[in-house]
Amino acid sequence: MNIHHNNLIQGILEGLRAILFEYRYADKVVRHLLRKNRLWGRRDRSQVATVIYDIVRWKRLVKVMAGIEHLTEENIHLLLNYWLERKGRVPTLSERAAFPRAIALSIPDTLDTLGMNELKTRWPLEMEALNQIANTIIRVNTLKIDRKSLQERLFGEGIITETLEEYPEALLVEGRKNLVGAKSYREGLFEIQDASSQKVSHLLDVKPGMQIIDACAGAGGKSLHLAALMQNKGHIISMDISKSKLIELKKRAYRNKVYNIQTFCIDHSDTQIPSFYNYADRLLLDVPCSGLGTLRRRPDLKWKFSKSQLERILILQACILKKYTPMLKKGGKIVYATCSILPSENRKQINQFLKEFPDYRCLSQEEVSPAQSTHDGFFMTLIEKDA
Structure with missing residues (x-):
C-alpha cells in the first residue's frame, strides 16, 4: 500500500476525524469524501476507502500496538502513520494473542462485557468473524430481469458474479466495484442487499x-x-x-x-x-x-x-x-x-x-x-x- 500524496493523506485524516470524533456514519463520510475529490483516480479512491474502514475496524488494537496512550483529533495522524508503515497489514492472531480479549478484538470494554454475558463462548467467535471484510451481495430485480441474464449483462460491464444456491435472487460480486455507477444499476436491474x-x-x-x-x-x-x-x-x-x-x-x-x-x-x-x-x-x-x-x-x-x-x-x-x-x-x-x-x-x-x-x-x-x-x-x- 503506497499512499504518498498529501491530498490523499489529508482526505483520510478528514474522514477518520469525522467518523471517530464526530461520530458520523462511515459510509456517508466516505461517500462525501469521494464525491468531493473527483480527481482522485480509481486506485486512489479504493485505497482511501480501504484505509479508512480498516483503521476504524482495528482502531483500539492498532492504537495500543502503536503506543498511543490517548487518541485525539490532533494525534490521529500517528495512528495513520503506523498503519501505513505496516503497509495496511491487518494484525495477525499471533500479534493479538498478547492482548486482553477486548483489545485483541478491537472493541469497547462495555460491548465486550455485554457480548460475553449474552452469548458466552460464542461471543469471541462472532466478533472475530465480524472483524472480517464483508462480501458484496446484490439482489436481482426479477420484475425486470432474471438472474442468469443479469449475470451476463454484468459480465459485459466488467462485473463478475457468482450465484448463491440458498438465495434465489442473490449474486456475490467478485472484488470491489462501483456498482452504483453501473448502467445496469441505473436501469434498476439490481439492488445492493446482503443475503x-x-x-x-x-x-x-x-x-x-x-x-x-x-x-x-x-x-x-x-x-x-x-x-x-x-x-x-x-x-x-x-x-x-x-x-x-x-x-x-x-x-x-x-x-x-x-x-x-x-x-x-x-x-x-x-x-x-x-x-x-x-x-x-x-x-x-x-x-x-x-x-x-x-x-x-x-x-x-x-x-x-x-x-x-x-x-x-x-x-x-x-x-x-x-x-x-x-x-x-x-x-x-x-x-x-x-x-x-x-x-x-x-x-x-x-x-x-x-x-x-x-x-x-x-x-x-x-x-x-x-x-x-x-x-x-x-x-x-x-x-x-x-x-
Whole structure:
C-alpha cells in the first residue's frame, strides 16, 4: 500500500476525524469524501476507502500496538502513520494473542462485557468473524430481469458474479466495484442487499394481491423485494418515521419499476396506528436495533455503542411489537427481524411478546450467525395471529 500524496493523506485524516470524533456514519463520510475529490483516480479512491474502514475496524488494537496512550483529533495522524508503515497489514492472531480479549478484538470494554454475558463462548467467535471484510451481495430485480441474464449483462460491464444456491435472487460480486455507477444499476436491474436481508422477505410468505405493511421500511430495500415477490400485484404500505428515507424509497421504486408501494410517514403515535388496524395480510417489523450483525460492513457502529442506547432500543422494540401487531388481520402473519446477534433483542423480545399476547404463535425462527456464514448476522421469526 503506497499512499504518498498529501491530498490523499489529508482526505483520510478528514474522514477518520469525522467518523471517530464526530461520530458520523462511515459510509456517508466516505461517500462525501469521494464525491468531493473527483480527481482522485480509481486506485486512489479504493485505497482511501480501504484505509479508512480498516483503521476504524482495528482502531483500539492498532492504537495500543502503536503506543498511543490517548487518541485525539490532533494525534490521529500517528495512528495513520503506523498503519501505513505496516503497509495496511491487518494484525495477525499471533500479534493479538498478547492482548486482553477486548483489545485483541478491537472493541469497547462495555460491548465486550455485554457480548460475553449474552452469548458466552460464542461471543469471541462472532466478533472475530465480524472483524472480517464483508462480501458484496446484490439482489436481482426479477420484475425486470432474471438472474442468469443479469449475470451476463454484468459480465459485459466488467462485473463478475457468482450465484448463491440458498438465495434465489442473490449474486456475490467478485472484488470491489462501483456498482452504483453501473448502467445496469441505473436501469434498476439490481439492488445492493446482503443475503441475510434477502431471507426476511421470503420468510414473510407473501402472495400477489395481498395487503402488506412494512412498518419500519427505512429506504425500502425489503419493500422493493416484497414488491418483486408479489409481481407488482397487491398493495404495500411502507412506513417509517424518516421522511427523507421514504423519499429515497420512492426514487428506488421508480428505478425498479415498482408500482404497488405507498409510503406513509409515521411518528409512532397512538392516533395514526389505529387507522390501519386489521388491514394487513402480512406485517413486516424489521425493527430498529443495535446493528451489531452488520459490523463487517459498518465497523463504526461498535464505537457508537452504549449500554444506555441498547436499553432504549429494547424498550422501542417491545413498544413496536405491541403497538403495530393490531394492524394484522386475524390469521395473518408477522415477521419480526433484526440485524443483531444479541438474544436480548431477538429471542427474549419474542418470548416476552408471546407470553403477553397468547393469540399469537411462533411458526419458525432463524438466526444467521456471522461465525457460521459470510453474511450479516440476522434474526428473524415468523409469527401467526389466531384466526
